[in-house]
Amino acid sequence: MNEFRHKGGNTIIKKTINKGVSFGSVLAMVISYTTWKSILWAIIHGILGWVYVIYFIFKHA
Template sequence: MNGNRYYGVRVEGAKYGVGFGSALAMAISYPENHSILWAIVHGILGWLYVIYFALARS
């Protein structure tokens, strides 16, 4: 029973992390590119765009 609870917490955490990464990528992309299409593409790519943005800015 204890193993199932741990698994459920991991799945929920991963689900919220993916959603947050996509929203963050879209929020960063639109002001930078002024394009809804690019914001959607970056939202689909999620964390890859967030990491690229962080590395490109430094």
């Protein structure tokens, strides 16, 4: 379902943000599970999303 509007650019921005949030959550869950081998921590970190990804980068880089 793609929506392209010339006057309503908000639809495209909302879809982009939603996809970015989803990707951040999945990335956080994969990093968490790979690091801690715990489904509970993966769920918690998935809720935090990009916050955990950025934390992980600073902590382990």
